Amino acid sequence: MSATRSTAASRSSQTITDVRVTPVAFADPPLLNTVGVHQPYALRAIVQVHTERGLAGVGETYADTAHLIRLEAAARELIGLDAFALNQVRAVIDERVSQLTVTGGDGVAGMITTASTTDRVFSPFEVACLDIQGKAIGRPVSDLLGGAVRDSVPFSAYLFYKWAAHPGAVEDDWGEALDPAGLVRQARRMLDEYGFTAIKLKGGVFHPDEEIAAIKALRAEFPDVPLRLDPNAAWTVDTSLRVAAELEGVVEYLEDPTPGLDGMAEVATEAKMPLATNMCVVAFGHLKPAVVKDSVSVVLSDHHYWGGLQRSRLLGGICETFGLGLSMHSNSHLGISLAAMVHLAAATPNLTYACDTHWPWKTEDVVKPGALRFEGGAVPVPTGPGLGVEIDDDALAELHKQYLDCGIRDRDDTGYMKSVDPTFENTAPRW
Ligand SMILES: O=C([O-])[C@@H](O)[C@@H](O)[C@H](O)[C@@H](O)C(=O)[O-]
Numbered sequence: 550m551s552a553t554r555s556t557a558a559s560r561s562s563q564t565i566t567d568v569r570v571t572p573v574a575f576a577d578p579p580l581l582n583t584v585g586v587h588q589p590y591a592l593r594a595i596v597q598v599h600t601e602r603g604l605a606g607v608g609e610t611y612a613d614t615a616h617l618i619r620l621e622a623a624a625r626e627l628i629g630l631d632a633f634a635l636n637q638v639r640a641v642i643d644e645r646v647s648q649l650t651v652t653g654g655d656g657v658a659g660m661i662t663t664a665s666t667t668d669r670v671f672s673p674f675e676v677a678c679l680d681i682q683g684k685a686i687g688r689p690v691s692d693l694l695g696g697a698v699r700d701s702v703p704f705s706a707y708l709f710y711k712w713a714a715h716p717g718a719v720e721d722d723w724g725e726a727l728d729p730a731g732l733v734r735q736a737r738r739m740l741d742e743y744g745f746t747a748i749k750l751k752g753g754v755f756h757p758d759e760e761i762a763a764i765k766a767l768r769a770e771f772p773d774v775p776l777r778l779d780p781n782a783a784w785t786v787d788t789s790l791r792v793a794a795e796l797e798g799v800v801e802y803l804e805d806p807t808p809g810l811d812g813m814a815e816v817a818t819e820a821k822m823p824l825a826t827n828m829c830v831v832a833f834g835h836l837k838p839a840v841v842k843d844s845v846s847v848v849l850s851d852h853h854y855w856g857g858l859q860r861s862r863l864l865g866g867i868c869e870t871f872g873l874g875l876s877m878h879s880n881s882h883l884g885i886s887l888a889a890m891v892h893l894a895a896a897t898p899n900l901t902y903a904c905d906t907h908w909p910w911k912t913e914d915v916v917k918p919g920a921l922r923f924e925g926g927a928v929p930v931p932t933g934p935g936l937g938v939e940i941d942d943d944a945l946a947e948l949h950k951q952y953l954d955c956g957i958r959d960r961d962d963t964g965y966m967k968s969v970d971p972t973f974e975n976t977a978p979r980w
Pocket residue numbers: 580581582657658660751779781827878879880881
């Protein structure tokens with residue numbers, strides 16, 4: 550290890566001198582999904598990497614307890630490495646992570662549980678190092694990924710069934726959405742404010758007939774907007790086939806209707822629309838069986854668990870090779886993640902679907918405003934050096950304090966739902 554580190558130092562490139570991991574909590578509305586409901590705060594970890602030449606790079610990831618332990622352990626190993634030596638950074642993290650016995654901490658409420666731990670831990674450090682590389686050579690991160698093939702990246706309006714307020718709190722300004730009319734209202738506001746040109750509904754919350762009715766109501770209200778429905782594997786194969794028949798010609802894809810590669814393959818044989826996933830293909834090892842079984846035709850990438858931006862481009866190449874479509878997944882996130890998603894999507898030629906984002910649901914951030922904006926449902930790709938976003942130190946300190954004060958240490962949509970409705974059971978498939 551010491552020999553490797555001195556090699557990096559002797560090239561006098563961007564030697565890492567300090568790495569900070571800061572957990573933050575930001576207000577999140579009561580969004581419903583099949584495993585429960587979002588807690589009043591969503592957790593993220595902000596990674597800041599500094600180099601001896603005075604450059605700083607940022608990354609963002611989940612902040613569940615076990616993940617934080619891994620991030621802290623990885624952070625200590627990076628001192629002395631070169632921010633350009635990403636293969637080495639990943640190898641060091643891989644080795645360190647394999648020594649840890651901590652389990653859990655995937656930050657996705659149990660919905661994506663088998664992604665590679667090394668890839669999840671490496672991701673925010675890779676993004677921060679790419680930010681540094683871009684600043685060092687005066688080029689945007691998209692240029693480090695092969696160059697932007699589009700000037701702006703389209704996103705979809707991400708609709709959720711939701712309560713009017715968290716229990717005991719005042720109604721938030723989105724209000725209640727528990728039926729088709731509520732979702733149409735929500736969609737109308739999102740399209741008006743952001744200009745989105747595609748709509749995704751997070752399903753798996755109510756009986757499938759209610760969600761079919763919601764999609765049909767959206768189709769009637771927005772006849773030309775591509776629609777997607779994602780119940781997070783809440784349905785059996787038979788139910789999925791029934792929904793697929795009802796929504797033939799209505800949705801551009803059906804996302805994770807049922808659990809597992811085999812179940813998805815069964816649905817895929819009869820469903821007329823493409824099946825997409827961010828649940829049964831979440832690591833490189835899942836790609837071969839998915840292709841062999843013909844389980845899905847669209848993979849949702851997500852640099853937070855596919856090992857950063859460069860490995861997500863590798864995923865894009867594999868999808869292209871095997872004729873799979875490529876879309877992009879999201880969890881509750883802040884501006885650093887959005888910037889990373891935009892650079893990645895800009896530099897991924899075959900990412901042809903509008904990406905997911907939870908952006909409209911958040912009211913707080915750690916980055917200075919202005920760098921990222923939506924125009925016609927798309928985010929113009931930052932053209933300055935690095936990611937193009939800057940940390941607001943006061944906001945970071947404030948959201949860190951909120952983390953310390955809020956008491957939430959792990960995302961637990963099911964536990965929170967049970968605290969409101971003790972009869973709630975997180976069963977999959979439910980219908
Ligand atoms: O934020 C949520 O509740 C979503 O359900 C999220 O956790 C999922 O990971 C995701 O958006 C998905 O597409 O499955």
